[in-house]
Amino acid sequence: MLILSFDTATDVATSALVRDGEVLGERASRASRVLADAEELLAAAGCEPADLDGVVVGTGPGSYTGLRMGLVTARALSLSLGVPVAGVSTLAALAHGAPGAVPVLDARRGEVFTLWDGVPSVLRPDELPVEPGTRCVGAGAVRYRQAIEEAGGEVPEDVSDLHVPWARHHAALASEFGPAERAEPIYLRDPDAEVLRRAKNL
Numbered sequence: 320m321l322i323l324s325f326d327t328a329t330d331v332a333t334s335a336l337v338r339d340g341e342v343l344g345e346r347a348s349r350a351s352r353v354l355a356d357a358e359e360l361l362a363a364a365g366c367e368p369a370d371l372d373g374v375v376v377g378t379g380p381g382s383y384t385g386l387r388m389g390l391v392t393a394r395a396l397s398l399s400l401g402v403p404v405a406g407v408s409t410l411a412a413l414a415h416g417a418p419g420a421v422p423v424l425d426a427r428r429g430e431v432f433t434l435w436d437g438v439p440s441v442l443r444p445d446e447l448p449v450e451p452g453t454r455c456v457g458a459g460a461v462r463y464r465q466a467i468e469e470a471g472g473e474v475p476e477d478v479s480d481l482h483v484p485w486a487r488h489h490a491a492l493a494s495e496f497g498p499a500e501r502a503e504p505i506y507l508r509d510p511d512a513e514v515l516r517r518a519k520n521l
Contacts, residue, residue: 320372323351323360323396327389328381328409329357329424329458335426335486336360345417350385353392357450371402375493378406379505380439381424386504397499405493406413406502410434412488423447423459423467431459432507441507447472456481462488
């Protein structure tokens with residue numbers, strides 16, 4: 320099964336081409352390049368878009384705009400190629416790349432996205448479930464390294480690949496393929512633009 324997988328929920332967008340569990344190629348760039356990256360991955364592997372058997376897309380949580388770009392792209396590919404889509408949480412993919420670690424994404428506004436008892440949640444950094452020896456990964460862990468380490472937690476060096484939700488992990492976790500509409504985004508807060516709009520109307 321040839322799978323195109325990508326995630327555009329964070330500042331570092333990733334994409335991967337995977338055949339039967341083997342990673343044929345992988346990229347890290349920006350959300351705006353997801354289609355170009357997909358085309359380059361297919362070309363490098365000697366494949367055509369028509370060879371794809373499915374698409375996997377990251378469902379967040381993360382940037383509202385980035386999430387929409389990824390989901391729209393997945394739906395467009397599904398429609399044009401007639402292939403099914405599977406959605407995988409960005410947090411789950413990040414955790415899959417660092418077994419035993421707590422995935423922490425930077426949610427901005429002084430908050431983080433993480434998994435609380437396996438459920439995607441938005442918390443303040445000081446609310447993270449960190450105990451001595453707990454390893455945290457992700458852009459949120461890098462940003463709030465001091466708070467995590469003061470609580471006894473551990474954070475890999477800033478440049479570690481463990482902080483990136485690589486699309487190969489989404490492909491590995493994908494199980495339920497179906498209509499693209501079933502891949503729904505994980506929104507834990509209102510978009511920043513909506514918050515600003517409401518603030519101006521106060």
